Amino acid sequence: MAHAELDRLQACLNFSLDALRKEMDNSQLLPLSQHSSVEHPLDDPTTYLPSTALFDARRLSLACLGELKNLIQSPLDKRMDEKYSAYGAASIDILIKTNIIDYLSDLSNPSEGIPVTELASKFGLDSQKLVPILRCCAANGWVRETRDSSFALNRCSRTFVEGHAGRRLNLCTPGFMSIVGAMPRWVTESDWKLSRSPAQTAFQVAFRTPLQRFSWVMQNPQALVPLADHLQVLGDMSTPGIVADYPWEQLETPIIVDCGGGEGGLVTAILDAHPSFRAIVQDMENVVALTSSIMKERRPRDIENGTLKAEAHDLFQPQPRIGNEYSFILRHILHDWPDKEAAAILGNVARSLGPKSKILIIEMVAVPNVDSAATTSAKSFLLDGDDKRPDHCVPSHFGSASKLVNAFSVHMLSLMNGCERSLREWESLVKGCGLCITNVYPLRAHTSVIECALDSRVLL
Ligand SMILES: C[S@@+](CC[C@H](N)C(=O)[O-])C[C@H]1O[C@@H](n2cnc3c(N)ncnc32)[C@H](O)[C@@H]1O
DSSP states (O other): OOOHHHHHHHHHHHHHHHHHHHHHHHTTOOOOOSSOOSOOGGGOTTTOOOOHHHHHHHHHHHHHHHHHHHHHSOHHHHHHHHHHHHHHHHHHHHHHHTTHHHHHHHSSSTTTOEEHHHHHHHHTOOHHHHHHHHHHHHHTTSEEEEETTEEEEOTGGGGGSTTSHHHHHOOOOTTHHHHHHHHHHHHHTSTTTTOOOTTSSHHHHHHTOSSOHHHHHHHOGGGHHHHHHHHHHHHHTTHHHHHHHSOGGGOOOSEEEEETOTTOHHHHHHHHHOTTOEEEEEEOHHHHHHHHHHHHHHOHHHHHTTSEEEEEOOTTSOOSOOBTTEEEEEESSGGGSOHHHHHHHHHHHHTTBOTTOOEEEEEOOOOOOOOGGGOOTHHHHSTTOOTTSOOOOSOTTOGGGGHHHHHHHHHHHHHHSOOOOOHHHHHHHHHHTTEEEEEEEEOSSSOEEEEEEEOTTOOO
């Protein structure tokens, strides 16, 4: 009997895995292994940019796998999987918090693994608790159980070793689980359930504060450095794609201003690749103090000769950098904010533009979750745009491969009533600020560049 959906997904998975293998060979990458304890270049998007075809094949493979799982898993299993995935995250938090990860990484033979009793006595923990926690990590592909109750790091958990990207991403944020826990009541029952204010969200409920999230961080300086580092790594995940896939040489302005640019990692990567630009990082006063000290340490010459500057600027005040000398980046800024505030921020930048200036909004673009059968636009979302490809029958939002975009959207909602916007929503926001979208550049990353300029038909 034909199993139409199963057959199509299986064919698509075979097709995408064949492409993945071919592109890995073309890129001279070693085979992936879950038994290896050595990191693979594909494990760190902050340092390795895959070829377009490899990026594509990997995303399509993951989309097919996710759709296959959705198709064949029982809803009850799926619900339990989802609900209890919080324990998977907590189990990894424990391995990081206790430094078990670093200990396993420093062993003379890290792939052999050590008995849990040894770990328990080394860290003063209960081995009866550690076994289920480590097995939970193993089931999620983070560690290996090399013998009954002996565990070793695998390639993936290397990312949590001190100094590596996963550790710096620092997702063990205190209070995160309380935001998740507060979210359903906030949306359905609270006095704020119809509020669109950035200061009336699950964040305020969970943190018992009237302050919006960024004001809260300013009042709690101990939270500033971990948050700035976390945001920097999150940004770094798309930096190689932004630098390589946006045509920087076409920008007609000599200076790039990164609004809310945090620690300044993006503009420094752009300067490395395009040294003819100058760059300014703007952020809130406390953040800029941190940014300046990081830049002085890492780029003293650029600071001295004025190629790179950090300056305090409030996104809600008129933009002081005016005219044709400047183009602006807003990466992961507007998704934080609801429409009213996002329009105020974008409007401030729009009013400072010269005719040659561009605004580059760099965000994840949410794609509506329409049925796979109802769309062929999955093709147009493939970076190489090859029309001869088979219809992949994955939804245009890439199914499971877009889980992150959708989870982020709910996270932004819970923090500040923000969201990840669809292209239609971006168009409306941009148009309302007297701008037009001049192009959208998909990247080898979760984000895209939405390039905007003054709409010449509109007088600001
Ligand atoms: C999500 S982070 C993005 C950081 C950076 N653009 C990146 O992509 O790595 C948001 C940034 O906006 C800054 N920010 C928030 N409110 C601001 C305000 N009113 N004025 C200036 N910067 C602000 C934060 O300090 C933070 O650096």
